[in-house]
Amino acid sequence: MQADLIGVVEVNLEQTLAQIQGAATVDVLKVQQAIVRATHQFMFERGLVQVMPLMLSPITDPLNHGVVDAAISYAGSRWSLTKSMIFHKQLALLNPELEALYIVSPNVRLEFADRAFTGRHLFEFTQIDFEFRDKDGAFVRSFMEDLVKYVFAAVKRDLPDVLAKYRSEPLQEFGPFKIFRTEELEAQYGPDYEHVKSKESTEPFWLLNHRREFYDKEDQEKPGTYLNYDLIWPDGYGEGLSGAERENEYHQILKRMDETGADKEAFKHYLEVAKQQGLPSSAGAGFGVERMARYLCRVKDINDVTLFSRRPGMPALF
Numbered sequence: 537m538q539a540d541l542i543g544v545v546e547v548n549l550e551q552t553l554a555q556i557q558g559a560a561t562v563d564v565l566k567v568q569q570a571i572v573r574a575t576h577q578f579m580f581e582r583g584l585v586q587v588m589p590l591m592l593s594p595i596t597d598p599l600n601h602g603v604v605d606a607a608i609s610y611a612g613s614r615w616s617l618t619k620s621m622i623f624h625k626q627l628a629l630l631n632p633e634l635e636a637l638y639i640v641s642p643n644v645r646l647e648f649a650d651r652a653f654t655g656r657h658l659f660e661f662t663q664i665d666f667e668f669r670d671k672d673g674a675f676v677r678s679f680m681e682d683l684v685k686y687v688f689a690a691v692k693r694d695l696p697d698v699l700a701k702y703r704s705e706p707l708q709e710f711g712p713f714k715i716f717r718t719e720e721l722e723a724q725y726g727p728d729y730e731h732v733k734s735k736e737s738t739e740p741f742w743l744l745n746h747r748r749e750f751y752d753k754e755d756q757e758k759p760g761t762y763l764n765y766d767l768i769w770p771d772g773y774g775e776g777l778s779g780a781e782r783e784n785e786y787h788q789i790l791k792r793m794d795e796t797g798a799d800k801e802a803f804k805h806y807l808e809v810a811k812q813q814g815l816p817s818s819a820g821a822g823f824g825v826e827r828m829a830r831y832l833c834r835v836k837d838i839n840d841v842t843l844f845s846r847r848p849g850m851p852a853l854f
């Protein structure tokens with residue numbers, strides 16, 4: 537929790553209307569719109585096919601941290617609200633015509649109230665999620681660096697006055713992003729390494745090797761480490777993207793599910809596909825749209841990026 541964001545939340549009509557009518561939010565929404573528009577254009581130019589999002593599915597991302605379960609019953613099945621479309625990205629690539637895809641994907645993650653004031657969490661948000669067949673992490677990281685360059689240049693070109701209003705210095709063009717590993721930073725900075733390093737950095741950087749869900753590939757050359765990566769925004773804005781090379785072989789998925797304690801029964805059809813025809817070899821990632829807008833406009837609290845409050849663990853009127 538960032539000390540400067542600790543506060544008391546009032547959920548009353550006056551406060552709610554003040555948020556909807558806040559002038560600054562519209563500036564941030566324009567930046568967000570410019571991000572989405574430039575991203576669509578970039579994806580189109582690079583040949584990624586857009587897949588529409590799903591909000592309900594028999595399986596969704598178990599995530600590596602606890603959230604309140606969000607599910608409904610329908611047509612004799614149990615449907616979860618989408619936490620991420622990771623499994624659909626892998627399954628979509630079973631189509632031989634699809635080499636690479638992206639989804640503008642709303643995610644519902646009913647976080648607990650301890651994340652109410654991190655400045656980075658909303659209990660529903662949108663990520664732009666993408667996946668490539670037969671590519672590795674280095675490819676995805678370089679793709680994302682190109683995307684950031686393209687999108688930031690577009691926002692600068694389209695909304696110079698808005699950016700100038702919120703950033704005291706012009707947005708610089710970043711060079712190749714530095715790469716760090718979690719174990720190195722943890723040894724250097726202690727348990728809060730990600731936040732500390734983000735705060736002292738002035739450029740985005742990559743952070744490799746997180747202990748996460750079973751779909752992130754284990755490095756066979758260094759068992760117990762993972763071929764995943766986060767993009768960390770600088771100046772304390774923290775994580776903006778996560779992604780990985782994927783586990784796609786049946787026995788390895790089973791092993792990783794045992795390690796993370798995943799519910800194999802819930803994933804039985806996914807496992808059947810992995811066993812019978814194998815999942816495609818792939819790598820990808822997803823970045824938070826509100827988080828990118830927050831970083832560009834230097835908004836302290838991500839709840840101010842939205843017209844409608846979605847603060848973890850807190851009620852809202854609309």
Ligand code: ASN
Nearest residue numbers: 620778779780820821822
């Ligand atoms: N989008 C992420 C990925 O591609 C997964 C997530 O959001 N949890 O790895």
